Amino acid sequence: MDPSRKRRTRLVVALTCAALLAVALVYTSFSAASEARQPSQLASAEPGKTYQLTGRVAAGSWTHEGTEHTFRVEDRAGGGPSVPVRYVGQVPDPFREGREILIDVKRSGAGFEGQPDSLVTKCPSKFTAEPKT
Amino acid sequence: MAVLVAVAVLAIASPLRGGEQVSHDDAAQAERTELEAARDAKYAEIRDAEMDYRTAKLSEADWRGMDRQLRREAVALLHRLDELEPEP
Amino acid sequence: MVALAGSVCLAAALAICLYGIGASLYGVRAGRRDFVASGRRAVYALAGLLVVAMAILQMAFVRSDFAFELVATHSSTTTPLFYRVTAVWSSQEGSLLLWVLLLALWSSLILFMTRRRLREVAPYATAILLGFGAFFCALLVFLESLFAVLAAPPAEGTGLNPLLRHPSMMIHPPMLYSGYTLFAVPFAFAIGALVTRRLGSEWIRSTRPFTLAAWLFLGMGIVLGARWSYMELGWGGYWAWDPVENASLMPWLTGTAFLHSVMIQEKRGMLKVWNVSLVLATGVLAILGTFLVRSGILESIHAFGASTLGIPFLVLIVVMIGGSIALVASRADHLRSEHRLDSLLSREAAFLLNNLVLVALCFVVFWGTFFPLISEAFTGEEASVGPPWFNRYIAPLALILVLLSGIGPLIAWRRATAANLRRNFALPTGVAVAVLVGLIVGGVTGSLGALLMFVFAAFVFGALGQELVRGVRARRAMSRDSAPVALVALVRRNRRRYGGYTVHVGVAVLFVGVAASSAFQDQRLVELRPGQTQRVDDYAITYERPTSRLVAASNGRLERIDLGARLQVREGDGGPVRVLETFKSYFPSTDASLGPISRFFEGEATSEVALRAGFREDLWAAVAPDIGRLRPRIEEGDEVFANATELSREDRGAFLAEALRGLSRSYTDSPPPATFRFIASPLVTWIWLGALIVFFGAGIALWPAGAGARRRATATGLARVARELERA
Numbered sequence: 001m002d003p004s005r006k007r008r009t010r011l012v013v014a015l016t017c018a019a020l021l022a023v024a025l026v027y028t029s030f031s032a033a034s035e036a037r038q039p040s041q042l043a044s045a046e047p048g049k050t051y052q053l054t055g056r057v058a059a060g061s062w063t064h065e066g067t068e069h070t071f072r073v074e075d076r077a078g079g080g081p082s083v084p085v086r087y088v089g090q091v092p093d094p095f096r097e098g099r100e101i102l103i104d105v106k107r108s109g110a111g112f113e114g115q116p117d118s119l120v121t122k123c124p125s126k127f128t129a130e131p132k133t
Numbered sequence: 134m135a136v137l138v139a140v141a142v143l144a145i146a147s148p149l150r151g152g153e154q155v156s157h158d159d160a161a162q163a164e165r166t167e168l169e170a171a172r173d174a175k176y177a178e179i180r181d182a183e184m185d186y187r188t189a190k191l192s193e194a195d196w197r198g199m200d201r202q203l204r205r206e207a208v209a210l211l212h213r214l215d216e217l218e219p220e221p
Numbered sequence: 222m223v224a225l226a227g228s229v230c231l232a233a234a235l236a237i238c239l240y241g242i243g244a245s246l247y248g249v250r251a252g253r254r255d256f257v258a259s260g261r262r263a264v265y266a267l268a269g270l271l272v273v274a275m276a277i278l279q280m281a282f283v284r285s286d287f288a289f290e291l292v293a294t295h296s297s298t299t300t301p302l303f304y305r306v307t308a309v310w311s312s313q314e315g316s317l318l319l320w321v322l323l324l325a326l327w328s329s330l331i332l333f334m335t336r337r338r339l340r341e342v343a344p345y346a347t348a349i350l351l352g353f354g355a356f357f358c359a360l361l362v363f364l365e366s367l368f369a370v371l372a373a374p375p376a377e378g379t380g381l382n383p384l385l386r387h388p389s390m391m392i393h394p395p396m397l398y399s400g401y402t403l404f405a406v407p408f409a410f411a412i413g414a415l416v417t418r419r420l421g422s423e424w425i426r427s428t429r430p431f432t433l434a435a436w437l438f439l440g441m442g443i444v445l446g447a448r449w450s451y452m453e454l455g456w457g458g459y460w461a462w463d464p465v466e467n468a469s470l471m472p473w474l475t476g477t478a479f480l481h482s483v484m485i486q487e488k489r490g491m492l493k494v495w496n497v498s499l500v501l502a503t504g505v506l507a508i509l510g511t512f513l514v515r516s517g518i519l520e521s522i523h524a525f526g527a528s529t530l531g532i533p534f535l536v537l538i539v540v541m542i543g544g545s546i547a548l549v550a551s552r553a554d555h556l557r558s559e560h561r562l563d564s565l566l567s568r569e570a571a572f573l574l575n576n577l578v579l580v581a582l583c584f585v586v587f588w589g590t591f592f593p594l595i596s597e598a599f600t601g602e603e604a605s606v607g608p609p610w611f612n613r614y615i616a617p618l619a620l621i622l623v624l625l626s627g628i629g630p631l632i633a634w635r636r637a638t639a640a641n642l643r644r645n646f647a648l649p650t651g652v653a654v655a656v657l658v659g660l661i662v663g664g665v666t667g668s669l670g671a672l673l674m675f676v677f678a679a680f681v682f683g684a685l686g687q688e689l690v691r692g693v694r695a696r697r698a699m700s701r702d703s704a705p706v707a708l709v710a711l712v713r714r715n716r717r718r719y720g721g722y723t724v725h726v727g728v729a730v731l732f733v734g735v736a737a738s739s740a741f742q743d744q745r746l747v748e749l750r751p752g753q754t755q756r757v758d759d760y761a762i763t764y765e766r767p768t769s770r771l772v773a774a775s776n777g778r779l780e781r782i783d784l785g786a787r788l789q790v791r792e793g794d795g796g797p798v799r800v801l802e803t804f805k806s807y808f809p810s811t812d813a814s815l816g817p818i819s820r821f822f823e824g825e826a827t828s829e830v831a832l833r834a835g836f837r838e839d840l841w842a843a844v845a846p847d848i849g850r851l852r853p854r855i856e857e858g859d860e861v862f863a864n865a866t867e868l869s870r871e872d873r874g875a876f877l878a879e880a881l882r883g884l885s886r887s888y889t890d891s892p893p894p895a896t897f898r899f900i901a902s903p904l905v906t907w908i909w910l911g912a913l914i915v916f917f918g919a920g921i922a923l924w925p926a927g928a929g930a931r932r933r934a935t936a937t938g939l940a941r942v943a944r945e946l947e948r949a
Contacts, residue, residue, distance in 0.1 A: 022584075025584075025588055025614065029592050030604075033606045063849075066896060067747075067896050090746060090845050093384070093825075104607070118607075141266045159341050163339070163417075173426075174487045178634070185634065195636070195641075
């Protein structure tokens with residue numbers, strides 16, 4: 001094979017590999033992703049599907065018995081419905097009522113079950129003045 | 134603090150105080166430094182090839198061939214450097 | 222008054238940036254060296270002004286001058302001195318100032334070093350660097366209020382977020398920013414080289430130390446962040462594929478690719494378009510990284526909510542991308558390769574493959590990070606992918622990368638023959654196979670990925686060990702030095718090569734640690750009463766008793782309450798018993814509407830992790846005390862204080878201290894069960910060790926060759942080539 005054909009073949013092979021990787025990436029990302037929802041959007045949640053819930057921990061809603069925590073999450077902007085979440089595990093240090101959190105949840109009966117180790121509390125803002133609860 | 138500021142202002146404003154320096158030979162100087170960089174890179178290649186040979190990555194025959202080739206290229210670069218105007 | 226001086230500094234800084242851009246561009250186009258020099262001095266002056274601005278701010282923090290709003294909201298009298306100094310950059314405004322200050326310092330350095338060279342390219346680079354400077358200064362002058370003054374300064378500041386009270390966390394931003402700003406240097410010079418069509422090796426050679434330093438600092442910043450996460454946060458992990466973590470990783474990946482592919486350009490004049498694109502992409506990604514942390518466009522543990530800075534940054538990034546593409550496209554004829562790839566069996570091919578893997582890694586990280594925005598654009602729903610998705614693609618790519626880092630050094634430049642390959646691959650492959658057999662026999666077969674990583678790392682160690690031994694032997698054959706002397710001489714004369722080899726060893730060690738700690742970790746989350754025991758891996762951990770402590774700050778005020786646990790750990794069946802202590806620190810809130818006692822439990826809390834780090838395995842323990850049981854006493858105490866209004870200030874203080882002491886005693890006297898997280902992770906220490914080896918290797922590569930060595934190299938080269946001339 002003359003050099004220029006060899007080079008072209010190599011290029012084609014390389015591009016094909018790249019394309020395959022890209023397709024795999026794109027396909028699996030859409031299927032493996034969990035939708036981000038705020039509590040007001042969870043009314044239409046399908047059971048068995050995992051959602052990434054973002055919102056604020058409602059004031060006065062946090063109780064816990066050992067490693068089992070229950071709290072309600074409301075929309076970041078406040079007002080609107082709040083959803084009950086049950087989470088088994090350790091809550092992160094910054095976790096507080098009134099703080100913004102991220103948690104993967106699945107519908108469980110009337111409420112939602114938090115997936116293990118998926119609870120993340122957003123760093124209380126370093127950059128903007130934080131309203132104290 | 135005020136002294137620092139004064140010095141800085143003077144230094145920065147130097148072109149506005151007259152003292153024109155027109156640069157005619159920047160292009161030639163750039164040529165020269167490009168060639169010098171290429172030459173140094175070529176020397177490094179020659180040394181690297183010898184290193185590869187001494188650590189058994191190249192057989193002697195392969196190395197001798199490569200070494201000759203690299204030296205030819207280095208000579209060509211040196212010739213081009215000589216052809217440039219001498220540094221002022 | 223002083224604050225006004227600070228604001229004046231910032232305004233002057235902006236003005237000087239704009240002047241410098243104009244002077245440099247005019248100077249280079251009109252051939253006026255004095256204007257170019259003036260532009261360069263403008264950079265020095267910028268650095269000076271920003272140093273003054275930073276100094277003003279630092280002094281305010283150190284003095285706890287709460288007239289400065291920034292100090293009042295980010296520091297307090299109880300904050301230790303070290304953290305008061307570093308609190309400057311814990312704020313949005315302060316971190317922007319740090320960024321542009323570092324940019325000015327590095328820019329001054331490179332422009333000073335190249336003041337007599339690169340006369341065509343440097344002025345454009347100056348303009349670009351000052352352009353960045355102008356952008357950040359404009360942000361500080363118009364959109365942020367760095368030196369805002371409070372009309373009524375409070376008596377006490379809000380304090381530094383206790384999560385940030387860790388040395389790593391304070392050094393992490395300067396390291397990261399140094400990395401980002403240092404990457405601006407090759408970016409600026411690449412633009413200059415493109416504009417002036419001076420696309421040979423000179424701009425690369427001059428900026429190489431900065432590219433390497435950028436890579437080093439950014440790497441250190443990333444590792445520091447990982448270490449902080451592991452040791453300070455309560456989840457015991459070091460990497461979460463969080464968008465902000467990813468933002469710092471992406472420019473590091475493309476920077477690594479660039480450092481390799483640039484060697485191909487220097488040797489063979491190939492890959493010019495690729496190289497210039499890589500360095501431009503790295504610069505864009507560095508700005509993107511700076512932007513992501515403060516834009517609020519992605520949900521992240523670090524996201525600080527939408528801020529006003531998102532749009533300006535986005536505009537800057539679009540301009541950078543658009544300008545870069547336009548420049549590269551219009552200079553395509555100057556970027557043609559001088560040679561072609563001779564053979565797939567060559568070091569060039571290995572480097573090229575390494576580049577492709579690194580770019581693929583960067584693409585995976587990029588896609589996963591921005592997926593919420595991508596999915597929203599395509600499906601209308603914002604969806605995100607988690608660590609399992611990332612790991613699925615990163616792991617195999619990382620495996621290939623490690624293997625390549627062992628293969629590359631074994632192949633010659635230009636062309637390798639089968640016989641050479643056999644001779645060079647025999648030993649490393651043997652080592653790898655031996656390790657494979659050993660691991661299988663030893664039963665370490667739980668994870669294929671981890672097994673492969675161990676085997677590939679063994680290959681790397683074998684390959685680089687062989688290189689080192691052969692190099693020393695070759696040197697001794699020429700100079701008859703003893704082995705240690707030969708080793709030192711060898712490394713000194715081949716800094717880049719052996720520095721690079723050291724980095725590869727470090728990377729292999731690091732990935733072994735990552736693989737082992739990911740695949741073979743044992744983690745338990747349990748609730749224990751005092752006296753109960755939990756088994757984790759080979760350890761038996763007993764919750765011996767609860768602990769409590771009141772901690773005063775340096776000025777006598779109460780800084781925090783620590784509630785925790787004392788643990789006894791027995792390794793194996795008859796091993797020694799060790800004691801571990803872990804606790805949670807409760808810092809008071811400054812919210813005056815809360816009762817004086819409950820204030821302590823409504824503020825911030827941090828975990829003090831108990832870590833028994835070992836070469837073989839880490840045992841990690843954290844406790845979450847159940848303060849719910851203390852609530853009745855807390856509320857009771859608040860009520861008592863609410864009613865005791867006729868007490869004097871000192872008496873209140875004394876009563877408060879007594880009440881808190883009683884509270885903490887009640888925790889230890891009748892402790893509720895506490896929740897513990899125990900993690901036994903093998904080889905985590907290898908991650909930090911590997912990182913140190915990487916930094917050491919980068920240091921070797923960065924170490925400047927003495928002027929004598931350079932003269933010697935040129936003279937030797939000249940002599941040899943002269944022989945050639947005679948022959949010719």
